[in-house]
Amino acid sequence: MENNTNRMKEQILRTSGVNPLKCMRCGKCSGTCPAYDEMEYHPHEFVYMVERGDIEPLLKSESLYKCLSCFACVDRCPRDVEPAKLVEAVRLMVIRQQGQNHLKPDQIPEMLDDELPQQAIVSALRKYAK
Amino acid sequence: MQRIGVFVCHCGTNIAGTVDVKAVAEALRYEPGVVISTEYQYMCSQAGQDMIHEAIRENNLTGIVVCSCSPRMHEATFRKTAQSAGLNPYMVEIANIREQCSWVHKDMEIGTEKAIILGRAAIAKVNLNAPLTPGETPVTKRALVIGGGIAGIQTALDIADAGFPVDIVETKPTIGGKMAQLDKTFPTLDCAACILTPKMVEAAQHENIRILSYSEVQDIKGFVGNFTVQIKKKARYVKEDICTGCGLCTEKCPQKKVPNEFNLEMDNRRAIYIPFAQAVPKVATIDPNYCTMLKTGKCGVCAKVCTAKAIDYTQKDEIMEEKYGAIVAATGFNPISMKPFDEYAYSQSKDVITSLEFERLMNAAGPTGGKLLRPSDGKHPHTIVFVQCVGSRCSAHASKGKEYCSKICCMYTAKHAMLTRDKYPDTDVYVFYIDVRTPGKNFDEFYRRAVEEYGVHYVKGMVGKVSPEGDKLMVQASDLLADKQLHIEADLVVLAAAIEPDMSARPLATMLTASMDTNDFFTEAHPKLRPVESPTAGVFLSGACQGPKDIPETVSQAGAAAAKVIGLLAKDKLKGNPCVAGSDEWMCNGCSSCERVCPYGAITYVTKEFRMPDRTTALRRVAQVNEAVCQGCGACTVACPSGAMDLKGFASSQIMAEVDAICK
Incomplete structure (x- = not known):
């Protein structure tokens, strides 16, 4: 179990390129996050939990999909930690597993309407499907 | 052929832990010229020095090699030892087997091998050394202090009191610096002007101090004890010795729309001005960028109203050349620009201000006469948010900000919050902090008083975003301890901006050939043991140009720099460096x-x-x-x-x- 946690943490750090030890725990990421109220684990908690190897709860959390990927936290972090990249790395870890796709191409036609920008569909596929 | 002695130091376990010192001494014994090679636990101790002394006498040594720490540390020590034994001090060579060897290696075998090689190199050099005698140069018994803030004033006063003449060069029309702009000072809340202006007056009246205000250093030549400095006295278009400082011209000048830099451009001054009532020297200055007479030749009101006939529109910049024995850099600091911090809407709203601007708003001599009013509409703010660490403690890779802690912000923010609650108990005051750093005498007690007695809301977390909506400022921030995102409707947001060295510091360092760090703070000769000296001989450091500092610390350092200057000026002659x-x-x-x-x-x-x-x-x-x-x-x-x-x-x-x- 311990080994598995370490392996997951290593993988997240590698895919994200983030070093959570750079965090000085100022909370500016969570102060800036527009999806804060929707998220169970907030950006600063993501950074701290990955640092501690507390990955399991993050994998199961809805927060992965509530993050807007607006990158406000990345832009404003004074320590250059890039929390959104960590969220993305954890999300990738989930959707890369067999059967974890949250959006299949054949689901898309029924979601389409004139209002929906095409860019949103592309980015949704990028975010929710492997 | 030289007769060389080799002395290998253990430095406790500092060297002996990674280098086999006995093997080093043994190996070096057979190098050309070596007649004695030995090791000892602490060569720099009295016993170690006595050992070298004896060895020189007994073996008629003509040169010695000490394998020890960096020559920056103890070269002078061992040169003195050699001299006391009758050897020319320049017949001593140091092989640095600590910093360059034991401290950087972990493996005993490799460390020992390198130590032997370094020792061998030093022996090879001593074989070719010749005795050198340093020349002597006289000392000009006069000091130059660059910068007339509290640091420069204090240094100048202390040097002058010891009997040496001092010139203060200040680029602004008055001395006083940042402290003159402050309202109250922590942690005792005495008014800044009340404690600063007597010192300004003392400096002005001191027989040994000459204040060169509105002047800049243009060129520095020479070396310790003998600097030649070119100073540009900028034309102020007012005869300094005649102007009485009555201020009539500053009331009558028709050009009223000049941004007042002393009040951080929150109000306007005239084209002819005296920065503030207690300015020293209290002399008017014409701002050539705004004066109608200087620009178009049509006006002349100030000359007409001046009863002392002090106005002179034909004045030109003057270059003077002076000689000094010592130079003190006291160029101070400035808050960094808040423009890159878009998230705090500093450029969008007049009601987002820096702490120095807040200081002027609270000051009785400030643009609002000491009433805390919003810059946008002049209304009294009811909710005020203070944001700490804006631009401080940023990663070197972040797009903006400084890597260091600006050190003074925690305390002045506590002061601002406390004073606000004291004067206006109907205001809600929030302080967003990452850490509250209060290492100073009576500092933490002061901060606790702000919380416990004055009811300032301290929130652990950072403000993420400030957005102006109507006449309010919507502040979005995190409260880390409650694990909540806060939304506060504020009337005024105050940013504790990081501080940086004054822009004039870098060109000055180039002129002085004094070294600086990556943040443009002057580097001290030794961070612990020589904190007020620059590595360049004869150049001393005072105040925030060396690193962020509050007033108590600045004044102590200013005094320390003065003591070093006095020590230098008290000498009649300086021994030069014979390695020329x-x-x-x-x-x-x-x-x-x-x-x-x-x-x-x-x-x-x-x-x-x-x-x-x-x-x-x-x-x-x-x-x-x-x-x-x-x-x-x-x-x-x-x-x-x-x-x-x-x-x-x-x-x-x-x-x-x-x-x-x-x-x-």
Whole structure:
């Protein structure tokens, strides 16, 4: 179990390129996050939990999909930690597993309407499907 | 042939832990010229020095090599030891087997091998060393202080009190610096002006102090004890010695729309102005960028109303040249620009201000007469949010901000919050902090009083976003302890901006050849043991130009810098550095390469008559080094194409011998 946690943490750090030890725990990421109220684990908690190897709860959390990927936290972090990249790395870890796709191409036609920008569909596929 | 003694130091376990010192001493015993080689636990101790002393006497040594720490640490110590035993101090060489060897290696075998090689190189050099005698230079008994803030004023006062004349050069029309702009000072809340202005007056009236206000240092030449400095006295278009400072001109000047930098441009002043009521010198200055008379030749109101006839529109910048023995840099700091921090809407809203602007709003002499009013509509703010660490403690890779902690913000923010609650109990005051850092006498007690007695809301977390909506400022922030995102409707947001060295510091450092760190703070000669001296001899540091500092710390450092200056000026003569360049006139081809590369202007060319081998005489142009000016940098020895130029104590032959010894 311990080994598995370490392996997951290593993988997240590698895919994200983030070093959570750079965090000085100022909370500016969570102060800036527009999806804060929707998220169970907030950006600063993501950074701290990955640092501690507390990955399991993050994998199961809805927060992965509530993050807007607006990158406000990345832009404003004074320590250059890039929390959104960590969220993305954890999300990738989930959707890369067999059967974890949250959006299949054949689901898309029924979601389409004139209002929906095409860019949103592309980015949704990028975010929710492997 | 030299008779060389080798002394290997253990430095406790600092060296002996990674280097087999006995093996080093044994290996070096058989190097050419070595007659004795030994080791000891602490060479720098009295017992160690006595051992060297005895060895020199008993073995008639002509040179010694000490394998120990960096020469920056103890070269002077061992040179003194050698001298006391009758040896020329320049016959001592240090092999640095601590910083360059034991501290950087972990493996005993490798460490020992390298220590032997370094020792061998030093022995090779001593074999070619010759006794050197330093020349003496006189000391100009006068100091220059650059910057007239509290640091510069205090340094100048302390030097002047010891009986030495001091000049203060200040680029603004008045001395006083940042402290003159402050309202109250932590942690005792005494008013800044009440404690600063008496010192300004004392400086102005001191017989040993001359204040050169509205002036800038333009050029610095020379060396410790003998600096020659060019100072530009900017034209203020007012005769300083005649103006009485009555202020009539500043009331009558029709040009009223000049942004007032003393109030951080929150109000306007006239084109002719005295920065503030207690300015020293209390003399008016005309701002040439705004004066109608100077720009178009049509006005002249100030000249008409001046009863002392002090106005002179024809004044020109004046360059004066002065000699000094010591120079103190006291150039101070500025808050960094808040413009790159878009998330705090500093450029969008007038009601987002910096702490220094808040200081002016609270000051009785400020733009609001000391009433806390919003800059946008002049209304009294009811909810105020203070944001700490704006631009401080940022990663070196972040797009903006400084890497260091600005040190003063925690305390002045506590002060601002406390004073606000004291004067206006109907205001809600929030302080967003990452850490509250209060290491100072009575500092933490002060911060706790803000929380416990004045009811300031301290929230652990950072503000993420400030957005102006109507006449409110929507503040979105995180409260880390409650794990909540807060949304506060604020009337005023105050940013504790990071501080940075004044812009004039870098060009000054270049003129002084004083070193700086990556943040443009002056570097001290030693961070712990020589904190008020620059590594450049004769240059001293006072105040925030060396690093962020509050007033108590600045004043202590200013006094310390003064003590060092007094110590220097009290000497009649200074021993120079004998390791200077010298030119072999027979080899010099007169090409001027050395003259062009010399950063100190120490080389001149003369035309001399030479008796040639065939008994004829010839006139030849050859280089001559002024040994008092030469700093021994060695640039000329590299530039010289004919090999005529050499550095005493570091001759090319000696360096090559070291290289050969290392590569053996």
